[in-house]
Amino acid sequence: MLNDRGLNAALSGLVARAPLPVRLRVDVPRPAAPGVEAVAYFIVSEALANVVKHAQASSAEVTVARAGDLLRIVVSDDGTGGAVCGGGTGLPGLAQRAAAVDGTLTIDSPPGGPTVITAELPCES
Secondary structure (H helix, E strand, C coil): CCHHHCCCHHHHHHHCCCCCCEEEEEECCCCHHHHHHHHHHHHHHHHHHHHHHHHHHCEEEEEEEEEEEEEEEEEEECCCCCCCCCCCCCCHHHHHHHHHCCEEEEEEECCCEEEEEEEECCCCC
């Protein structure tokens, strides 16, 4: 679906299948390179899987916006927090995916929540 209908449609399908309410906001007036969009999709997919599996959250929010040469992805939840990049393979894998396209990934997850994962991926103008 990502290749045929674009990032917005692919993410809409992803959040529609989530077992908890997910608010999605996408503001991508022009597509990024296919490789960048694939990384963006993977980051959202894995981040939501982590929310469902670990966060004890009742809802989540995904925001994807492009500003010039930067695609910014924010996945947040109302869960218990305490996520760290180093435990298993999930969060380090997200950081590696972002780094593969010269992007960055940050995690803000204080004990008690909320958790906010932000990826910034450079893309062609």
